[in-house]
Amino acid sequence: xxxxxxxxxxxxxxLSDGVFAIAMTLLVLKLEVPEVMHxxxxxxxxxxxxxxxxxxxxYVVTFLIAGGFWFLxxxxxxxxxxTTGVFIWITLLFLMLVALLPFSAGLMGHLxxxxxxxxxxxxxxxxxxxxxxxxWLYARRKGLLDADDPDQIERLTFRIAGxxxxxxxxxxxxxxxxxxxxxxxxxxxxxxxxxxxxx
Amino acid sequence: xxxxxxxxxxxxxxLSDGVFAIAMTLLVLKLEVPEVMHxxxxxxxxxxxxxxxxxxxxYVVTFLIAGGFWFLxxxxxxxxxxTTGVFIWITLLFLMLVALLPFSAGLMGHLxxxxxxxxxxxxxxxxxxxxxxxxWLYARRKGLLDADDPDQIERLTFRIAGxxxxxxxxxxxxxxxxxxxxxxxxxxxxxxxxxxxxx
Amino acid sequence: xxxxxxxxxxxxxxLSDGVFAIAMTLLVLKLEVPEVMHxxxxxxxxxxxxxxxxxxxxYVVTFLIAGGFWFLxxxxxxxxxxTTGVFIWITLLFLMLVALLPFSAGLMGHLxxxxxxxxxxxxxxxxxxxxxxxxWLYARRKGLLDADDPDQIERLTFRIAGxxxxxxxxxxxxxxxxxxxxxxxxxxxxxxxxxxxxx
Amino acid sequence: xxxxxxxxxxxxxxLSDGVFAIAMTLLVLKLEVPEVMHxxxxxxxxxxxxxxxxxxxxYVVTFLIAGGFWFLxxxxxxxxxxTTGVFIWITLLFLMLVALLPFSAGLMGHLxxxxxxxxxxxxxxxxxxxxxxxxWLYARRKGLLDADDPDQIERLTFRIAGxxxxxxxxxxxxxxxxxxxxxxxxxxxxxxxxxxxxx
Numbered sequence: 001x002x003x004x005x006x007x008x009x010x011x012x013x014x015l016s017d018g019v020f021a022i023a024m025t026l027l028v029l030k031l032e033v034p035e036v037m038h039x040x041x042x043x044x045x046x047x048x049x050x051x052x053x054x055x056x057x058x059y060v061v062t063f064l065i066a067g068g069f070w071f072l073x074x075x076x077x078x079x080x081x082x083t084t085g086v087f088i089w090i091t092l093l094f095l096m097l098v099a100l101l102p103f104s105a106g107l108m109g110h111l112x113x114x115x116x117x118x119x120x121x122x123x124x125x126x127x128x129x130x131x132x133x134x135x136w137l138y139a140r141r142k143g144l145l146d147a148d149d150p151d152q153i154e155r156l157t158f159r160i161a162g163x164x165x166x167x168x169x170x171x172x173x174x175x176x177x178x179x180x181x182x183x184x185x186x187x188x189x190x191x192x193x194x195x196x197x198x199x
Numbered sequence: 200x201x202x203x204x205x206x207x208x209x210x211x212x213x214l215s216d217g218v219f220a221i222a223m224t225l226l227v228l229k230l231e232v233p234e235v236m237h238x239x240x241x242x243x244x245x246x247x248x249x250x251x252x253x254x255x256x257x258y259v260v261t262f263l264i265a266g267g268f269w270f271l272x273x274x275x276x277x278x279x280x281x282t283t284g285v286f287i288w289i290t291l292l293f294l295m296l297v298a299l300l301p302f303s304a305g306l307m308g309h310l311x312x313x314x315x316x317x318x319x320x321x322x323x324x325x326x327x328x329x330x331x332x333x334x335w336l337y338a339r340r341k342g343l344l345d346a347d348d349p350d351q352i353e354r355l356t357f358r359i360a361g362x363x364x365x366x367x368x369x370x371x372x373x374x375x376x377x378x379x380x381x382x383x384x385x386x387x388x389x390x391x392x393x394x395x396x397x398x
Numbered sequence: 399x400x401x402x403x404x405x406x407x408x409x410x411x412x413l414s415d416g417v418f419a420i421a422m423t424l425l426v427l428k429l430e431v432p433e434v435m436h437x438x439x440x441x442x443x444x445x446x447x448x449x450x451x452x453x454x455x456x457y458v459v460t461f462l463i464a465g466g467f468w469f470l471x472x473x474x475x476x477x478x479x480x481t482t483g484v485f486i487w488i489t490l491l492f493l494m495l496v497a498l499l500p501f502s503a504g505l506m507g508h509l510x511x512x513x514x515x516x517x518x519x520x521x522x523x524x525x526x527x528x529x530x531x532x533x534w535l536y537a538r539r540k541g542l543l544d545a546d547d548p549d550q551i552e553r554l555t556f557r558i559a560g561x562x563x564x565x566x567x568x569x570x571x572x573x574x575x576x577x578x579x580x581x582x583x584x585x586x587x588x589x590x591x592x593x594x595x596x597x
Numbered sequence: 598x599x600x601x602x603x604x605x606x607x608x609x610x611x612l613s614d615g616v617f618a619i620a621m622t623l624l625v626l627k628l629e630v631p632e633v634m635h636x637x638x639x640x641x642x643x644x645x646x647x648x649x650x651x652x653x654x655x656y657v658v659t660f661l662i663a664g665g666f667w668f669l670x671x672x673x674x675x676x677x678x679x680t681t682g683v684f685i686w687i688t689l690l691f692l693m694l695v696a697l698l699p700f701s702a703g704l705m706g707h708l709x710x711x712x713x714x715x716x717x718x719x720x721x722x723x724x725x726x727x728x729x730x731x732x733w734l735y736a737r738r739k740g741l742l743d744a745d746d747p748d749q750i751e752r753l754t755f756r757i758a759g760x761x762x763x764x765x766x767x768x769x770x771x772x773x774x775x776x777x778x779x780x781x782x783x784x785x786x787x788x789x790x791x792x793x794x795x796x
Contacts, residue, residue, distance in 0.1 A: 015269065018416055152403055206672075291664035
């Protein structure tokens, strides 16, 4: 059996940065400029902007979640020395789900508290988190990592697994209490901050 | 006659990564958020999402096919030492057909089993595959490759040629049996996996 | 407490270049091709293009302002040796506001002289400028900069702070005299040119 | 007077590749999937695709012209050692006009032979070509070039100037004979090929 081809990581990083940049920027296309007239009063126009509240909230939250996934992927690639075909295909599946975010966010911005839009949205986030874990596990098992900082690698393993756990929790809560589905995210961030500060 | 200008490959790689990232992410714009009301029942909303099945399937399949073309182009450039004007122009024609994918996918997602949308879709894929072969042949003939791994170069030649053959087969089947036009793709992937495992 | 992870700057630069490139290019989607007929006279068609004047002006001004922010971010990163998690998160917030520009520009192009669209537009620009200052202050305090050119670093500090001051002035004027809200921008550019020429 | 800041060229190249990739890929959004029914006959559907002929032709021609401008900018940057603030601002103006191409192409694809759409389209191309010349002249005068290949630099000067001349010719012909406005492009390409072959 031939030895597998060893590939650099610069191109898959460039494709990832491109897909993330576009998916994050396309979110803004879900914010439609309100149809107002030139003679609209300031009050009427402000009301229209305020009515876009759920869409703005979805934009901000989705952009920051996507930024978080980009940051975690950036961290995993920081430790990866080189890539292989399988590793790149896991990343392509990961990017396919990242590129779906503008659709999930559009559904959510349209119907913020509806159970179906929440389930779709958090299932998308959970699938992204699971593929990030799959990619990280694969890289660790196949020895693709620079192993000279085991402490940081351990820490990243917990952060990635924790992210998947959080979105699984959001998904479960969304099925029963859609209004409270967001709560695991700030709880996790606060807990992570406390753990970090203690060390 | 002057010696032709030798150019680096980083910029055409960056342009390629950009065009692929955008074409792959624009596919999601073909998934329109269903027009549902706040008081729609869960069943009504799930039905609308299920009605989007062909559009979702086209999204997934086209994203993965595009990812496959990106991967093959990544592999060809892996062996290329430097580029020339002609080589860059072949890549630009290749990218022109990649950028057409959101249109082909839109046609397909709209009318999954219609012969005309299938012929258009697979003709687009075949044209991309043929330009990938043209680029690879040009690079081999003009000595642009790093020839220190002839085994891997031979393997890549077969994969690229095989990809063109698969889409030619899809195109022919689409003309007569549109329902079965996808079948050459999994057959080829399975055959390739068996050949790889034997070596 | 563990020492924080030191990260390279190439990937956050690539993400920034991607978000800027897309936000700047999406501005053009706000320019809708006029619905004209094949037999429209030249005069009718020219009139339709002239009626797009405010949209074109907004395109040009927003593209150049965004280009200016990109240039200033490029300059700050020029002096940054490496990044940290906090630094990257400030950049992600900055990019979130950059990605909002096509919406702000759409509002502005639609209703050029309306106070509400002007307040929204300049608040967006001011928020971008403030995050650029926050990022720069953080990098200076945490010693992330290459300190071998204190003169240029001082100059950049003034330029970034001046940009925030200009958009704060635009915002205040927009609340009272929307027609004159743009004036601080050319005044600042002229003043900066005079200061530079004297040195 | 302080010495001006010398900047690298990698970030402005990345921004340029991003703007080109997006502008070129957004062209496809002007190709609308025809509104056909599931039971449409093959003939009806083919007719609808054939009716999109002018839009397809505009897509192909504009993509290739944009690819040509990208290639020429790639060549100019190949010879540039480092950049300055003024040089980057000329590039930003250049990119502002490149990002306008999807609008010009939309106008053209909508009304292929109308004088106003042709004048707008070729004025856009001419402005891009003129800024490319301005950038090149500035780089030569300010000594930003690697001067070790004067022969290639001379050749590139002619190609860039020739491109501007061609689009000026297209613009003039479009004003009088819109049907023949494209002709200078193949004439120039053929003449350039003959000149190249003779050397």
